[in-house]
Amino acid sequence: MPSINDSKCILVIGATAGIGRALAVSLKALPSSPKVIVTGRRQERLDELAKQGFETIKVDIDTDRANLKKFVDNTVRKYPELDSIIFSAGIQHEFDFTKPEEVNVDYIVSELNTNYTGIVTMITYFLPHLLKVASKGQPAFIIPITSGLGIVPGPWVPCYCATKAALHSYSISLNEQLRDTGVHVIEILPPLVESELHDHQGRTPALSKVWMTLDEFTKQTVEGLKRGDSIVASGMAAQGFEKFEKGKAEFAHGAYMNHKKLTASS
Known part of the structure; x- marks a missing residue:
């Protein structure tokens, strides 16, 4: 089974902090010594990573299709050896729909676009x-990074959960469609992990009492990537996956095979 050990050039989108940065550092240290390219919005953090030997690209993915196409085209042109992409960028906002007049719809749109x-x-x-x-x-x-909240939602962050549920579902379908192409989909499914993601909500002190440390999450995730697991889940996310999602991908495979037979005979 192919795994991240086979990668020669890895792009980590959203790697200036948290999960993305930790994964980029760990993957760069693999015995296979892949080239690792990192992206982010904050130039000063990109400069720090450049000093550590990373290739860097400044980009904000909360933008329109034209800018995303330009980013992709420029990246592929500069790094034709690129073979792996980790999608780590993400944002999270709390919304209270019992107070709809306080809900910022611009934040909802941004969250949907980014995630x-x-x-x-x-x-x-x-x-x-x-x-x-x-x-x-x-x-x-x-390699999309989803969330355990895409399986069991946290009602305080309803739109974040919905975006991650959508990405989780999409990842299953994409993996199925690409099954025989040599392009492999590996979904990283984190629990609550030590991260700056929560800083703007003012929840970090409380969450730090229960989250998985970034070091432990990174260790478990890199082990899964090295095995070539199609789903790399850890902590509470692994428990939620086991209880509510196990077998879904196999069922989707059967449904897709039946669909292809039906459409071929029509």
């Missing part, structure tokens, strides 16, 4: 390159 629409758009634009790479015998990987 789902922008990712699917980039995957669509990157796929011609990845399919070409895979056709030459080099395994390629699309």
Whole structure:
């Protein structure tokens, strides 16, 4: 089974902090010594990573399709050896719909674009390159980072949960469609993890009492990536997956095979 050990060039989108940065550092240290490219919005953090030997690209994925297409085209042109992409960028907002007049709809749109629409758009634009790479015998990987909250929602962050549920569902379907192409989909399914994601909500002191440490999460996740697991879940997210999602991908496979038979005979 191909795994991240086979990667020669990895792009981590959203790597200036938290999960993305920790994964980028760990993957760069793999014995296979892949080239690791990191992206983010904060130039000063990109500069820090550049000093550690990373290739860096400044980009904000909460933008329109034209800018995302430009980013993808420029990246592929500069790094034709690119074979793996981790989608780590994400934002999270709390919303209280019992007070609808206080709900910021702009935040909802931004959350949807950053956590789902922008990712699917980039995957669509990157796929011609990845399919070409895979056709030459080099395994390629699309690695979305979803969330345990996409399986069991946290009502205080309802839109975040919905975006992650959408990305989780999309990942299952994408993996099925790409099954025989040499482009592999590996979904990273984190629990609550030590991260700056929650800082703007003022919840960090409380959450720090119950979250999984970033070091432990990174260790478990990299082990799963090295095994080539199609789902890399840890902590409470693994428990939620086991209880509510186990077998869904296999059922989706059967449904897809039946669909293909039906459409072929029509």
